[in-house]
Amino acid sequence: MIRTFVAVDIPVEFHATISMLQSKLIGSGLRPVDPSIVHITMKFLGDVDEAKLPEIIAAIDRLDCPSFDSRISGMGAFPGMKNPRIVWLGASGDYSCLHEQLEDILSRIGFKKELRKFIPHVTLARTTYLSHVRKKELVSAIDSFRDFDVGLMNVHTVKLKKSTLTPKGPIYETLHEVDLP
Template sequence: MMIRTFIAIELPTEVKQVARQIQNQLGESIEGIKWVKQENLHLSVKFLGNVEENRINDIATAVKNAVKESSVMNLKTGHWGAFPNEKSPRILWLGLEGDVPDFIRMSKNCESELAKLGYEIDARGNKPHITIGRIRSSKKQKGMINILKDIPIESILFRVDELKVMRSELNRNGAVYTNLQSVKLDK
């Protein structure tokens, strides 16, 4: 059986609330955005796509190998952004600060270990962010960016001490995420 799979960091409630505040403030002013449900907010490390169920243990082992030298990290909410850029936003995200170099190093290690199993390395790299919404309509993008600039973002510090191998099941109400395996950071 194929399972839609990704590697992620689960977020504390306080961080999800900061993201929700931004969604609520923007939601009152802008149409055409599909907001990520609060329970689905997470910090992605690697999206794998559809994988055979019997490969989940191998994936978890690769992640364990990747984080052997990784220490517990402290990240904090700090800014907002958009992909591909602010002029043509398609994805709105909440950016993170703090031990970002450690996160990037860990993410690259995960990419390398998973590449040994045949998964492609993402050439774009991994900028730590929390996707909060996907833009469906480009009609009001400029107004949205101006509104975003005026929204203060509360800085919430949080500890990262494990990664999760997650299942994503798509249904008519959106995605449902389930933890398949957890991998603790060793140091």
């Protein structure tokens, strides 16, 4: 079994800015994501049998969405600012075509459709335990970057990735990529 997901990578040119933003959040109770592996998860597939990979690849090869521009901007938290568990940057642009087609084509080969509303985002960090004071500091820092603009990128490739979890963090490997017209 291999842990897999479908994603859009963030351009290398954004990594330094993402690292700078993370440095403004650093403190106890926060695990930042390595800027070199940040991405926008389009569909988490979970643990799949390796024998199913050709079927998954054939399915995502059927994507028929045009490439589009996406602005990475605005910091926030899931599930919300009262209880920040995941710190993120927003991603605007026409992700709906990709999301809807991925949900449809992958549901045909046995993957459940996601019931939650899709919110394109880049995960910057995850929280562990936050004291009341630390939570207030983090919320204040997030709020100070709520309108921060990282930049504009072109979404022209979607990737099927393998995720290997290690004590030092996940290691991602691209298994297949699809170029959008």
